[in-house]
Amino acid sequence: MNLLIATAGAIDPWIVAFSLVTVVVTVWMGFRSAKTSKTASDFFVAGRSVSVGWNASAISGEYLSAASFMGIAGMVMSSGYDALWYPVCYACGYLFLLLFIAGPLRRFGAYTIPDFAEGRYDSPLFRKIAVCFVLFIGFFYTMPQMKGAGVTLAYIFPGMPYWAGVVLVGAVITLNVALGGMKGITLVQAVQYWIKVFAISVPIFVLAAVYGFYGTHLGANQAPGEAAAPVMAAEVSRHDLPEKAPKDAPWVSPFGPLTTKAVNAAAAALPADQRAAYLAEHQKPYSLLYTYSLIIALVCGTAGLPHILVRFYTNPDGVAAKRTTMWVMILIGVFYVFPPVFGVIGRNLMPELYAGVGAKGTDKVVLELPTLLTQKLGVVGSILSGITCAGAFAAFMSTFSGLLVSMTGALAHDVYGRMLRPQSTPAERLFAFKVAAVLIGGVAITLGCFVEVLEINFMVGQAFAIAAASYFPLLFMSVWWRGMTMKGAATGMLTGGLCALVAAALTNLATLALDKGPMGKVFASFKGLNDFWAAHPLLRILCEQPAIWTVPLAITLMIVISKATAASAPANVRMKMLVLHAPEQLGLKQEYIQEQQAGAGH
């Protein structure tokens, strides 16, 4: 209670008002559209009357998560140039989806990846294996969303502990999904996209007009080889950088702090006189390796995200699926130009964030930067900060809801409805859906409470790395190679995906062990891993960015095992390939999912 009174004075009513309106409108719209769509086929088929533009907005709305809205700006501010690979690959990964997967998958008529896995190989067993990764990828994806929620609430209500924000937002969204408020979400997600793009761009235009443009702020950083920064201090009044901030040269140029962390740690463990020689020899090559591994993870991972692929079935046919993908790339590409600008301006004008950790660190730059305007434009600063907070709410709410629907669906339909109780009635399944939603929401909230010191964007990158090594090889190879067998697909997907999963988990545990706060004590037993990595920086890079070895591993295993078990390839594989690739006008399309699913399709 004392805490509440103490913080009440620091709360900005504008920020609270904008955030509250976003939450209320989202919940209200969700319930309104849920009334009109009762079953799974309603959910998907209803979308088919929606135009390509709305559909593309909805996909973009679901895709732009806390990582895009807050995480990229935070990471550009903390690490500089190297963080730009994230927005570029988040947007361009859709090209792989467009070129190799979107059209065929839509023609096949399976709603989800587990549906596809079962239909392509006529194997209910494979469906059960495939469904695991909906949960694995989903949990890695929800952790950063929860951190976004914790950071935003800790910013709006100063003094509120990080975990309280995670629990509050997580509980609201979980209840909303469990009560059925997020079924017919196409319209809600579409509106969320436009809120996000408005919330990220308008503050930038105002900030740039007052404090100088993107290039001007970037120019204030002195690149290596330059005698002085091209933009003088007179034009941009930079604040002094704290001790923890990276220097100008590594920040503004490639191969900076993000990709050289492992080598720098290894150098720090060496005797002082060997450090310079070691860095000169290893820093850039290892950094290049890191960069390539990151690119593979993000580009391939985009094409294997379960909650995004589901949305392609709201397209009437393969051609519309392709058109939608192109519009998604345009919509999110426009969005992704803006977040790095926050990071660049934040470095010059709000460097005190470098000193903060967790919820007080650079991940909140998008929320706090507009308040600078208060000095010059008064209340405009608060309003714009309120707008970015509203955008952040839209970001983690839409993505968390979408993930929760996918994961709950997987648990309720596949695990309960098909494995545990195949004979259950629709009412029982509806109840199972609610229990599953609460269960998954609870796990996501618990995980979210532990990750305060990890960067939002980095965690989402890990979810992409897991998707890249599991679903991407599965989809890509199943669509284009007839020789695939169920055993080959399952072995490759499981091995690649689990390797990526373990690597990502180890990286996070080792980072948490370094925390000076309570998390460091909880995970202290993983401290030894950091010493091991200091001696073997290459292994650390391969663990932190596993895609460069897990994706080829998965594909190689698929090919080798499929060749070895060629006799067990599905008998009617030619017909399946024809359905995947022949234009719809030839009338070969079959709807794989029949109405039997509709009962469970809450």
Add this chain to the structure above:
Amino acid sequence: MPTPTPHEDRVHSEEFLHTLMRRQLKLSIACAATFLVALLGMPLLNYYAPALMATRVAGFTLSWLILGVLFFPFVWIISWRFIKQSIALEQDEVKSVKR
């Protein structure tokens, strides 16, 4: 199931599926190659030509300008071309079967 017409025989032939998949894959790979050369070439340029990539353009380093801004429209152009050609290709296939 209606009785198979001649055009359905053609659709279900091995040869049709083979050409169909090969033509579509060829187009996809051509577009992917353009994209990958640019995307994977960027780190190499940064590695081997750091001075060139650090050239300032309106305050941006060249490297930052390409990755942070110009890369998006580049990908839009690839995807627009791909869609145009793949729709044309599909219509062509439909025509070849119905002939």
